[in-house]
Amino acid sequence: MIDVLFVCLGNICRSPMAEAVFRNLIEKEKLSDQIKVESAATSAWHIGDPPHRGTITKLAEYNISTEGMTGRQLQKEDFQKFDYIIGMDHSNVTNIRQILEQPDHPKVMRFLDLTEHEKDVPDPYYTGDFQETYDLVIEGCQALLDKMKREHKELSR
Structure with missing residues (x-):
């Protein structure tokens, strides 16, 4: 099993959106038995909360479920x-490295470094633009799956 964790500040907008989109993508690719995906926050603000209503609404437009998802905080384990x-x-990457006490490990990466974008995924909690975030998340999730298929040949069968 390959385990993936998406992390943002509060775990109610961006990282649960990425979790839901990636879960949907791996289900369509029939890889759910080989890849597990979760999300977490660097802060403790929204532990136990469902995703933001904007995230839920945007994902529902594309028939992507957030059922059962609740916020949790990143743990050292x-x-x-x-x-x-x-x-x-x-x-987020800086905070992840501090929390995990892993200053420079390759398994920790910035989401859009997997794409040609040199920017961060904007936080729709502040921008209100859930569509822009969704578009970037779709692109980043596909890039991640492509990377995983290159690194794990068993996924390419």
């Missing part, structure tokens, strides 16, 4: 559990 730990922006 997550470093051992997950193969890919992906921060939605530079600040």
Whole structure:
């Protein structure tokens, strides 16, 4: 099993959106028995909360479920559990590295570094633009799956 963790500041907008989109993508590719995906926050603000209503609404437009998803905080143990730990922006990556006490490990990466974008995934909690975030998440999730298929030949069958 390959384990993926998406991380943002509060775990109610960007990282649960990425979790839901990636879960939907791997289900369509019939890889759910080989890849597990979760999301977490660097802060403790929204532990136990469902995704933001804007995230739920945007994902519902594309028939992507957020059922059963609740916010949780990143834990030191997550470093051992997950193969890919992906921060939605530079600040998230810095915080992830501090929390996990892993200053420069390759399994920790910035989400859009997998694409040609040099920017971060903007936080729709502040921008209100859930469509822009969704568009970037779709692109980043496909890039991540492509990367995983290159690194794990068993996924390409």
